[in-house]
Amino acid sequence: MGNSAFSDRDGFIWLDGEIVPWRDAKIHVLTHGLHYASSVFEGERIYSGNVFKEKEHTARLIRSAELIDMEMPLSEQEITAARHEVLEANKLTDGYIRPVAWRGSEQMGISAQATKTHVAIACWPWGSYFSEEKREKGISMQTTKWHTPAPDTATTQSKAAGLYVTHTMAKHAAEKNGHDDALMLDYRGLVAEATGANIFVIKDGGIKTPVPDCFLNGLTRQTLIQLAKDLGLPIEETQIKPEELYAADEVFLTGTAAEVTAVGKIDDAQYTVGPVTRQLRSAYEDLVRTKAKAA
Numbered sequence: 427m428g429n430s431a432f433s434d435r436d437g438f439i440w441l442d443g444e445i446v447p448w449r450d451a452k453i454h455v456l457t458h459g460l461h462y463a464s465s466v467f468e469g470e471r472i473y474s475g476n477v478f479k480e481k482e483h484t485a486r487l488i489r490s491a492e493l494i495d496m497e498m499p500l501s502e503q504e505i506t507a508a509r510h511e512v513l514e515a516n517k518l519t520d521g522y523i524r525p526v527a528w529r530g531s532e533q534m535g536i537s538a539q540a541t542k543t544h545v546a547i548a549c550w551p552w553g554s555y556f557s558e559e560k561r562e563k564g565i566s567m568q569t570t571k572w573h574t575p576a577p578d579t580a581t582t583q584s585k586a587a588g589l590y591v592t593h594t595m596a597k598h599a600a601e602k603n604g605h606d607d608a609l610m611l612d613y614r615g616l617v618a619e620a621t622g623a624n625i626f627v628i629k630d631g632g633i634k635t636p637v638p639d640c641f642l643n644g645l646t647r648q649t650l651i652q653l654a655k656d657l658g659l660p661i662e663e664t665q666i667k668p669e670e671l672y673a674a675d676e677v678f679l680t681g682t683a684a685e686v687t688a689v690g691k692i693d694d695a696q697y698t699v700g701p702v703t704r705q706l707r708s709a710y711e712d713l714v715r716t717k718a719k720a721a
């Protein structure tokens with residue numbers, strides 16, 4: 427697979443029950459999901475033939491649909507079977523998997539009662555989200571003016587497409603200023619997350635991560651919390667003020683795509699890629715590989 431547009435690649439995509447040639451996986455322009463963001467998705471990684479946290483990703487896709495009041499036509503078993511069908515069709519054992527579910531073109535307008543939910547699963551080879559060099563030095567971030575919404579303002583626990591409008595604007599602004607990603611504060615002004623990853627803050631050996639009450643409680647985040655506990659490292663889920671983040675020794679991000687990514691800089695604060703980040707990053711890398719070996 428080359429670097430061509432995502433619509434113009436070789437391979438196969440699972441679409442509404444069938445494996446179709448990659449370039450034929452199309453939808454109509456009058457699709458509800460396109461106009462009103464009635465769409466949810468997942469981001470998963472497969473390592474040496476093992477989909478990491480497969481059950482959890484499948485459950486989250488179903489839950490995401492439920493949270494935006496959209497009927498999911500497939501059971502957990504059917505989604506799992508479809509995922510393996512498309513992985514097999516593409517002979518992919520290491521890479522990224524993107525399931526997506528959206529409301530179709532059966533009805534146009536705010537009301538979507540007559541729409542059907544469509545499902546597709548694509549997969550492709552994908553290495554590090556950030557370059558190896560960035561991973562070593564730590565990425566550079568800038569705080570965005572966009573805040574994550576209150577839980578009664580948006581469906582913050584759903585991996586819903588609509589939530590990413592602000593995330594893309596935040597990431598673009600950061601990139602325009604030479605940074606790699608943006609830090610989002612929440613509606614109260616507390617530290618929330620990056621545009622596609624959760625955040626961990628280390629000071630004097632103690633690890634803190636914000637309570638996910640208005641942003642996605644990432645599966646990688648949950649894995650890292652457990653890994654830290656297993657390693658006997660002090661870890662706390664708590665509210666974090668920007669001042670505390672700026673005074674930290676180490677900062678890292680977690681996400682399926684980002685894995686464990688060290689942060690070198692946020693606004694005027696500098697961080698070292700220190701011992702806690704290194705220890706947890708290597709524990710995570712071992713875990714995804716060990717799980718792959720055991721499967």
Ligand SMILES: Cc1ncc(COP(=O)(O)O)c(C=O)c1O
Pocket residue numbers: 469593619620621622623624642643644645646647680681682683
């Ligand atoms: C906004 C946002 N926060 C957090 C995460 C991390 O979630 P996970 O670790 O489940 O991939 C992601 C990635 O899916 C994301 O898009």
